[in-house]
Amino acid sequence: MSIEDSHQTACGHQKKLTFCCSYQTRFICYTQKMAVAGPSATSSGLQDKLTKSFIPTIKRLHFKVVQYMMEACIKLQLDSTTSASACTIYHRFFSRCQAQDYDPYLIGATAIYLATKVEEQFCKLRDIINVCYRILHPNEKPLEIGKLYWDLRDSMVHCELFLIRTLGFNPRASDLPHKYLVHYLKSLQSWIDRDTWNTVPLCDLAWGFLRDSYHVDLCLRTKPQHLAIACIYFSMEVYCVQVPYNDVAKIPWWKVFCEDIKLVRIEAIISELIDMYDMETKFKPSIAASNSRTKGKLTSS
């Protein structure tokens, strides 16, 4: 792949569209969230958070880096599972290491590279470097083969080894929630009446929630089964869809899928998701500013 090619991949129109779509999902979620969390206690706590407390800088930083990672993954046409795996690696790393000691953008790019190996969706290191560089430096020329390119490549290779060691040579410690989500939805499909199922984009929304959940480190603190159930529950609330006879059932549907989940836990996960979407709207304008800041970082090295 020549430089021109990869440049085109990085800003190809089609991919850009896909990228926008994923954010659209998020937008929908956000606008509907009040209807969901309206009267519950968590929501008033949330309002407090919005007005009074401020979101920790570190959390915001990771949110931003994950956003950049997701963009890179989409431009590299990686599967959702691969990008989820990359984000998990990223969050696991920073659960053990201090953010100020490392450049999170390098860790993020390397996490993507490692994830492509772990998930057997191999991607050339060079493509990852080109795409990541492009996202971080949208106004500059595409990266040429030269000292900077080789230095970046060298850094990635070293950083990869470092990541693997930090993660105890076990880059995929637990299952991803994706397969559970698909299985659960498949089972629910035969329960929910066909008309509703065909008209309401329940699956898309649940999938979108799951993908977006990686903007925070929920994946580290939540069992994959629980995360999958919470995403489905949330999307059913959004569209006011109910599993027939759930209210009279001895065992609620979520317990059928996973015995050890409680409704409180589902609500807690959903509340974290809502917090995450709020965080996004709160500092959307600052993303452009962050780009110019990292630019200084790269050229100086």
Add this chain to the structure above:
Amino acid sequence: MATYQREVIEFPYCEEVSKYEKIIKIGQGTFGEVFKARHQKTRKIVALKKVLMENEKEGFPITALREIKILQLLRHENVVTLLEICRTKASAYNRYKGSIYLVFEFCEHDLAGLLSNSNVQFSLGEIKEALKQLLNGLYYIHQNKVLHRDMKTANILLTKDGRLKLADFGLARAFSFPKPGQPNRYTNRVVTLWYRPPELLLGERNYTQAIDVWGAGCIMAEMWTRSPIMQGNTEQHQLTLITHLCGSITPEVWQDVDQLELYQSLELPKGQKRKVKDRLKSYVKDQYALDLIDKLLGLDPKTRTSTDEALNHDFFWEDPMPCSLTRMLSQHTQSMYEYLAPRRRIQQNHPPSHPAPPPPRQNAATSKLGLNTASFEKTY
């Protein structure tokens, strides 16, 4: 993204390999070197396998990553146990690239080393026990959706207390059953040529666990012949040898074989009869054994017997029943490895995953063989 100064990187998450002292090198291959080593304090004996990182253009080798991932997943008495992963310090000597070592439990022998030593004699019950453990190990890894992809006697280890273990997962990978209309596209450049099944030789990329079963069949026959039964020089030669043993490869005995990529371009001898039992009966006197070998070496991977079926075969359930290997192995205090056995050293040059170039016919080497290690091919 930024570039880092090399010196700043310190690794607190991985212990140093210097806590083990190397005793002797016991293996060498495309994967790297294997050493016997002793823990400085506990005196525990282990095997150290160095991860080759020379070709670090694409970073940490994906094969090593797979091997680690698979070994961390698999825990079975017939699969070698990965104890931990160690490192060497990065210094000016290794261009600031520390190496990684996989630390394994130590096994005294490998099957290739044992079979090449004419002083080692297996009784029928002992052969049954070894094969039972081999198939048990294979059954377990296949249940866990892992393909070994490098079955050969050098990769079958035995401890002195008679436990057989599958080792070297350097070529192994996870697999999934192909979905309709979506065939898998795995590389077919796997398995040492002499143990490579016909479907791989014909270019199949959508292969299954059956590739390991073929290897098990080759190994089973080797328990009696004492040397690999089909020692081809090239893929073409290997296929010819397979045809001579298992009969001509035609769509009649192997449905859809003509769909395979190399079916047209390779020369497949016609009119050959299947004579697995005939040609092996001078070595293998047991009828059940012959029947099982015949089933393991089935041409069509779809109808080749599975590990489960093989374990239910009468061979394992008729007298003499499998019996412990401990007594026999206790007579041999010296470790036996293919790498340390002088006459088989040449085979080491044969790259496990690389189809070409083949090892030259070892006329000098074969002439040195003892009576019971005479080349199977030469007898015919």
